[in-house]
Amino acid sequence: MSTPRIVNGIARYEHGSRVPGWDEAADLTKDPAGVPDPAVVEVPADLRLEIESYMARYPDSRSAAIPALKAAQQRYGWCSPEAIEQAACVMRLTPGYLAAVAGFYDQLETRPVGRRPVYVCTNISCSLRGADALLAALQDELGDAPDVNLRGFECLGACDIAPMVSVEGVYVGPVDADEIPELARQIRAGDEPLPAKQLINRPSQDPDASAA
Amino acid sequence: MTQKILFKNIDEPGLATLDVYRARGGYGERLRMALSMSRDALVEELKASGLRGRGGAGFSMGTKASFLPKGQLDKYLVCNADESEPGTFKDRELMQKCPHMLIEGMIIAAYAAGANRSFIYLRGEYEQQADILERAVHEAKVAGFIGDRILGTDLSLSMWVHRGAGAYICGEETALLDSLEGKRGNPRLKPPFPANQGLYQGPTLINNVETLATLPHIIEMGAEHYAKIGVQNSTGTKLVSVSGHVQRPGNYEIELGMSSRDIIYGLAGGPGEGRSVKLWFPGGSSSPVLTGDDLDLSYDFDTLAKAGTMLGSGAIIVADDQSSVVDIALKTAQFYRHESCGKCTPCREGTNWTVKMLERIKSGDATPMDLDLMASVCENIIGNCLCVLGDAMAMPIGSMVKKFRGEFEEYIEAARAAAERELLAGLAPTQPVAA
Amino acid sequence: MPRPEHRSITFTIDGREVQAPENTILVDAAKLGDVEIPVFCYEPKLGQPVGACRMCLVEIEGIPKLQTGCSTPVKDGMVVHTQTARVKEAQAAVVEFLLINHPLDCPVCDKGGECPLQDISYGWGGGTTRFIEPKRHFVKPLELSPLIAIDRERCILCYRCVRFSQEVSEDYQLVLHERGAATFVGTFDGHPYVAPFSGNIIELCPVGALTSRPYRFRARPWDIEGSGSVCTLCPAQCNVSFTVRDERVLRVLARQNDGVDDGWLCDKGRFAYQSVHSDERVTQPLLRDGGELRPVSWERALATAAGLLKKAGAGVAGLAGGESTNEEGFLLQRLIREVLGSSHVDAAGVDPVDLWSLARPDLQASLQDVEYAHTVLVLGTEPVDDMPILDLRIRKGVRRNRVKLAVATARPSSLDASAALSVRYAPGGEGAFVTALTAAVYGGDVDAPAAAAGADVDAIRTLAELLRTGGGDDDNRAPGDVVIVWGTRLLGADGGAVTPALLKLASGLALTGRDGGGLLAVPASTNERGLLEAGVAPGLAPGFGDTGAAGESYAEAGIARALRDGDLTALYLLHDDPILSRPDAVGWDRALEKATTVVAHAQFLTAGLREHATVVFPAESYAEKEGTVTHPDGRVQRLRPAIGRQGQTRPEWWVLSELSRRLGADMGILTGAMASRQLFDAVPFYAGLTLDRIGGRGVRWPADPAAAAAFPPPPEVRRDVAYETTATPNGALRLGTFRSIWAGIEVELSPALTFLTPRQQVEMAPADARRLGVAHGDKVVVAGDGASLEATVVLRNAASPGSVFLQTGIQTDAANGLDAALVEIHKA
Numbered sequence A: 001m002s003t004p005r006i007v008n009g010i011a012r013y014e015h016g017s018r019v020p021g022w023d024e025a026a027d028l029t030k031d032p033a034g035v036p037d038p039a040v041v042e043v044p045a046d047l048r049l050e051i052e053s054y055m056a057r058y059p060d061s062r063s064a065a066i067p068a069l070k071a072a073q074q075r076y077g078w079c080s081p082e083a084i085e086q087a088a089c090v091m092r093l094t095p096g097y098l099a100a101v102a103g104f105y106d107q108l109e110t111r112p113v114g115r116r117p118v119y120v121c122t123n124i125s126c127s128l129r130g131a132d133a134l135l136a137a138l139q140d141e142l143g144d145a146p147d148v149n150l151r152g153f154e155c156l157g158a159c160d161i162a163p164m165v166s167v168e169g170v171y172v173g174p175v176d177a178d179e180i181p182e183l184a185r186q187i188r189a190g191d192e193p194l195p196a197k198q199l200i201n202r203p204s205q206d207p208d209a210s211a212a
Numbered sequence B: 001m002t003q004k005i006l007f008k009n010i011d012e013p014g015l016a017t018l019d020v021y022r023a024r025g026g027y028g029e030r031l032r033m034a035l036s037m038s039r040d041a042l043v044e045e046l047k048a049s050g051l052r053g054r055g056g057a058g059f060s061m062g063t064k065a066s067f068l069p070k071g072q073l074d075k076y077l078v079c080n081a082d083e084s085e086p087g088t089f090k091d092r093e094l095m096q097k098c099p100h101m102l103i104e105g106m107i108i109a110a111y112a113a114g115a116n117r118s119f120i121y122l123r124g125e126y127e128q129q130a131d132i133l134e135r136a137v138h139e140a141k142v143a144g145f146i147g148d149r150i151l152g153t154d155l156s157l158s159m160w161v162h163r164g165a166g167a168y169i170c171g172e173e174t175a176l177l178d179s180l181e182g183k184r185g186n187p188r189l190k191p192p193f194p195a196n197q198g199l200y201q202g203p204t205l206i207n208n209v210e211t212l213a214t215l216p217h218i219i220e221m222g223a224e225h226y227a228k229i230g231v232q233n234s235t236g237t238k239l240v241s242v243s244g245h246v247q248r249p250g251n252y253e254i255e256l257g258m259s260s261r262d263i264i265y266g267l268a269g270g271p272g273e274g275r276s277v278k279l280w281f282p283g284g285s286s287s288p289v290l291t292g293d294d295l296d297l298s299y300d301f302d303t304l305a306k307a308g309t310m311l312g313s314g315a316i317i318v319a320d321d322q323s324s325v326v327d328i329a330l331k332t333a334q335f336y337r338h339e340s341c342g343k344c345t346p347c348r349e350g351t352n353w354t355v356k357m358l359e360r361i362k363s364g365d366a367t368p369m370d371l372d373l374m375a376s377v378c379e380n381i382i383g384n385c386l387c388v389l390g391d392a393m394a395m396p397i398g399s400m401v402k403k404f405r406g407e408f409e410e411y412i413e414a415a416r417a418a419a420e421r422e423l424l425a426g427l428a429p430t431q432p433v434a435a
Numbered sequence C: 001m002p003r004p005e006h007r008s009i010t011f012t013i014d015g016r017e018v019q020a021p022e023n024t025i026l027v028d029a030a031k032l033g034d035v036e037i038p039v040f041c042y043e044p045k046l047g048q049p050v051g052a053c054r055m056c057l058v059e060i061e062g063i064p065k066l067q068t069g070c071s072t073p074v075k076d077g078m079v080v081h082t083q084t085a086r087v088k089e090a091q092a093a094v095v096e097f098l099l100i101n102h103p104l105d106c107p108v109c110d111k112g113g114e115c116p117l118q119d120i121s122y123g124w125g126g127g128t129t130r131f132i133e134p135k136r137h138f139v140k141p142l143e144l145s146p147l148i149a150i151d152r153e154r155c156i157l158c159y160r161c162v163r164f165s166q167e168v169s170e171d172y173q174l175v176l177h178e179r180g181a182a183t184f185v186g187t188f189d190g191h192p193y194v195a196p197f198s199g200n201i202i203e204l205c206p207v208g209a210l211t212s213r214p215y216r217f218r219a220r221p222w223d224i225e226g227s228g229s230v231c232t233l234c235p236a237q238c239n240v241s242f243t244v245r246d247e248r249v250l251r252v253l254a255r256q257n258d259g260v261d262d263g264w265l266c267d268k269g270r271f272a273y274q275s276v277h278s279d280e281r282v283t284q285p286l287l288r289d290g291g292e293l294r295p296v297s298w299e300r301a302l303a304t305a306a307g308l309l310k311k312a313g314a315g316v317a318g319l320a321g322g323e324s325t326n327e328e329g330f331l332l333q334r335l336i337r338e339v340l341g342s343s344h345v346d347a348a349g350v351d352p353v354d355l356w357s358l359a360r361p362d363l364q365a366s367l368q369d370v371e372y373a374h375t376v377l378v379l380g381t382e383p384v385d386d387m388p389i390l391d392l393r394i395r396k397g398v399r400r401n402r403v404k405l406a407v408a409t410a411r412p413s414s415l416d417a418s419a420a421l422s423v424r425y426a427p428g429g430e431g432a433f434v435t436a437l438t439a440a441v442y443g444g445d446v447d448a449p450a451a452a453a454g455a456d457v458d459a460i461r462t463l464a465e466l467l468r469t470g471g472g473d474d475d476n477r478a479p480g481d482v483v484i485v486w487g488t489r490l491l492g493a494d495g496g497a498v499t500p501a502l503l504k505l506a507s508g509l510a511l512t513g514r515d516g517g518g519l520l521a522v523p524a525s526t527n528e529r530g531l532l533e534a535g536v537a538p539g540l541a542p543g544f545g546d547t548g549a550a551g552e553s554y555a556e557a558g559i560a561r562a563l564r565d566g567d568l569t570a571l572y573l574l575h576d577d578p579i580l581s582r583p584d585a586v587g588w589d590r591a592l593e594k595a596t597t598v599v600a601h602a603q604f605l606t607a608g609l610r611e612h613a614t615v616v617f618p619a620e621s622y623a624e625k626e627g628t629v630t631h632p633d634g635r636v637q638r639l640r641p642a643i644g645r646q647g648q649t650r651p652e653w654w655v656l657s658e659l660s661r662r663l664g665a666d667m668g669i670l671t672g673a674m675a676s677r678q679l680f681d682a683v684p685f686y687a688g689l690t691l692d693r694i695g696g697r698g699v700r701w702p703a704d705p706a707a708a709a710a711f712p713p714p715p716e717v718r719r720d721v722a723y724e725t726t727a728t729p730n731g732a733l734r735l736g737t738f739r740s741i742w743a744g745i746e747v748e749l750s751p752a753l754t755f756l757t758p759r760q761q762v763e764m765a766p767a768d769a770r771r772l773g774v775a776h777g778d779k780v781v782v783a784g785d786g787a788s789l790e791a792t793v794v795l796r797n798a799a800s801p802g803s804v805f806l807q808t809g810i811q812t813d814a815a816n817g818l819d820a821a822l823v824e825i826h827k828a
């Protein structure tokens, strides 16, 4: 897959396609992808166990599709064909089924990316408070960090700390312009991001919330 | 000062733990009381409280619970904790700081609905909250509040936290069910409604986090008392998430019927020095926008509906006089295009088309006639889709074009002029063109 | 499950009062009032409506929002409007939305002229576009599989194709990727969509997004003619419509018949038409001359054949292959019996009295019963291979009507995942297994036969419990409607024990005379039932009559033996090559070698014929044939020629009657229809059938009380037959066989399908592979009883250790080359 050219802010692929995948034909040398047979596909024991424990939670084990894909993604960095095949093997589904699920959800990556997700919210509230500049600045700082998957994201449910970033699930904000280099350094190093700005420690803004 | 129900002592250290929550009366007398009522009596009590759903549609909680058929079927309770409506972040604070309040509410709702399996569908991005919730659910299981024969009654309930993976549409209740069943999160045709055929085809009650978390308090204070808070048809308190151009963005618990100005200016501090409110979304980005002239509207379901918009999830997004309505419209449209599931035609194509038109406006390739086209496309989306995600884009965009048409036209002219200048500069001949 | 019944109601549409069954979906009910509501995603064959395309929006009084007609059941008094300004605007808006990115390349689109999108745009669209942005463009068309091309520009995301893959064939290979406007149809990681029923998506696609690669650019709708007939490539006998242009079959489409195929086709049925025009077809008579088959004139071929047959006289045996029509079989047995005075004629190769007993009309389930029964037991057959369309029907019952499915097979079944219970026995244990199951239902010793079958006793008991109590609601545990779908191959394996046990099982489950339950045979070949009923069976005249012949009449294996022993000297083969199609290829090879005369009707020179035939008459393909065939559930169906016969081919009925004329007997047949009439007259339960009555849908004779009453009662079955005990492996491996859906010369000779031609593989359990030191994909030699063949190892987790499975019906290394119960395997 080639990388897209950006035209008018729209990613355009060769032949004018905006969407990766649209221009892909099936590879006729491959066999059809049925439910993988456990006798043929090997799955690491701990991954199998984790997926099976999710399957046991639901009346219909198919419900474990998202948790299973997340577990596989955790292991392989993205929902690679190998990851999907293994999850499908444990769940007794076709890999196509799981690939379709993976493609639907923003947090499941269907192309190789950095292992560590860093999301910058660029939705309305955050962009009113400078999110686009924050994303651009972080892109400058982290563009070359191979294991970081930095991307703009739709509303992350933290507009109270706009503009904000989710660093592997840890929400921080509001991120001031002068904090960006420090934040980028922490992300790169895998350190706690902006400890003073973490949402988890933020008190309620409602002045009466703590009153009896 | 608004009476605090959900946010009372919300920052109390350790409130997320079972011990502190119980010390405050959690899982105590009120739960025993709820479970000792007959199911019908409990449903009546919930109806009498006038509690309307806090997730967006504002449907009576008790009435919805009464829709579930009786009988020995496998029934389900699902808590909608997807909280993806732009501007909304109230459920997050509630779950993070007081997860047991939600769990206790779910036990009561499950009893009312006759459900014995429950799931909390939590948006996948809320990882820290998920950990907290899972810990709380585990504590509640160990303490016997979840499991077989709760408090010695005939209620048995299982509960799991199900983490989503990033899709706004999964907040729509039927899409949520498909997603919870392990499928792509596409909305389903209604009817059948979830109350009849929901999760795994079984009768299912779906409620928002805040709705469910309110239940223990309704039992404790009595429906009659609860119904006295707020205004007619909008009883109780509501968490509002205020964000955007305000000085103190955050969640505030208000009594329904409070003046919007008091929320935006009084609680959230209003826009910065010297700025004024240009437009605001009263109930998340799906609600048609209001302007600075509408600040005195009472913040309740009916008043906002009458003003042509909605209370929605209670998320107020404020934009001040320096912001560009074109930018806000584009952000809004882009969001819905990105989140459209793609199942039905008007939404999939209409959101995409609207974004393209707005992009044309930005790049200077539009004329004022395109505003009519955009309005017409929005009209063609509204009411014709499978779920209301399409409407959720078309309505606010439609309202922006209508209320800020002048600004759109100015923008179009300016952008055209700029584009022309750029074009001419690009063509700049070595010799000046003769006049 | 009782089939739904609906009372009639009246509703109003566009001012017209219309009667319709209550709860009919509005778009269907509207048609009863001559109102068309446009649809794209609605296709009832695919299950519940999805309401995705929004094309069918209509106004219903009393409901503020427009409603989708595809999901609204009509109720009494409902008032519907489809012509109001609001409806028209909404419909035009949907067309506009669908077309904004559609390439509008109708002039070069295969669908042009038969395209719902074209028709609906014309009928309901606004006729103009307001979309001025550049349309999206992609490389196109792309290969989705060797059979199907996909043009994603044209796709309107109606979900039909993926719903088919997910909710009809349940192969779940075709999916939607991404979401929103970026959604597209595709497969996992670029794997091709290859599955037994994939071609149906071409027909389902309402635009030109999915096209048949073999058909692309071959014709336009105005160049072609459609011609209805029946596919005779397998026992499912699906109804088809041949697309014909200039006397060539260019395409096969489904011709929906709910009693037979539900409107689906398998890919063999859809694409193997190419073999009709294969260069390999025999198109003129051939005569062996100097060791080789050479073309000769019809006169010479007929004269020679007549002479040789005359010489052999009662030493001639006849064998009809499953693709023969009832009429052909009927005339063959006349030739052999009446003209040549021999009594040796066979088709099925198993004891015909067994088949007769099990074909009783009071025990017969219809194909549709499979969909509505409480419980379906699949016994000793793999429907997707043996009768593909039945596989879809079973899945439909389970999915839509919550039919409980049980599977009892030696080889792991593709239906296991849908089954409430799957039970395995060892190959060779067929008779013992059915005996044990019957005992578990009826009472008697279960342990000994279960052990002899190599099956788990508890599993058999659970299965018996399921069959006995699967009916009604869970409380009353009443016996329900059970359909036992059984493979007639069971009779070949251990027929003596299977038949009495199966009959007893049926009566134990109260299936006799029961509507909604009974037995449904899955024959080993297309027209097994019809040929039996037409008298192509040893010792049984047409309609199970008495042949009056003295002495033994040989069945297939007896014929081979007698040929080898010199008791018979000539063989008449109608659409058959026993080396390919019958067990014991080695024995048959010797039999043919020994025969002085082999006369064959053949479309293709398979190896056995090339080697051994004396005279070969070119045979009609199913697209050229007229006549009838009988479906496994007793439906007599009619074949109609779609194209002229290829080359010098003449109809089989003509050849048979001409030969008999030359042998001194006039059959009295001048047309194909006369052959049919003779057949209908000769078979008591076909009485009253005419070609006209059979028409395009067929007639199920067991459903006609008069015909059923005319069914001669079969003789009492022998009850003293002991079951066989499956071989103990003792380090070796038990051999089981199966025949892939893709086995068959038609697949090999259709350029589009050749890629599916099966190669020999040996399926085994991982434990056995480990013991033998072989891995998935390894080449191995499988040897037994002095013969051996090469195969590739395929590991299957669900396979029972101790048993391996090889394929039959393939051209090289076929399993029937090994006539052994036990085999040994080593690395090649």
Ligand SMILES: Cc1cc2nc3c(=O)[nH]c(=O)nc-3n(C[C@H](O)[C@H](O)[C@H](O)COP(=O)(O)O)c2cc1C
Residues within 6 Å of the ligand: B052, B053, B054, B055, B056, B057, B058, B059, B061, B080, B081, B082, B083, B084, B085, B168, B169, B170, B171, B172, B173, B174, B206, B207, B208, B209, B211, B212, B387, B388, B389, B392
């Ligand atoms: C596109 C869309 C997104 C929605 N997102 C959410 C959400 O994130 N959280 C939520 O509670 N309800 C959401 N809803 C509303 C739900 O469909 C449903 O009405 C609600 O969960 C019912 O709970 P309540 O009655 O307690 O409000 C959404 C609805 C739509 C149409």
Ligand code: SF4
Residues within 6 Å of the ligand: C154, C155, C156, C157, C158, C159, C160, C161, C162, C185, C204, C205, C206, C207, C209, C210
């Ligand atoms: S490919 Fe055809 S059938 Fe499939 S979604 Fe697209 S338009 Fe529908």
Ligand code: FES
Residues within 6 Å of the ligand: C038, C039, C040, C041, C042, C050, C051, C052, C053, C054, C055, C056, C057, C068, C069, C070, C071
């Ligand atoms: S036909 Fe009704 S929505 Fe598609």
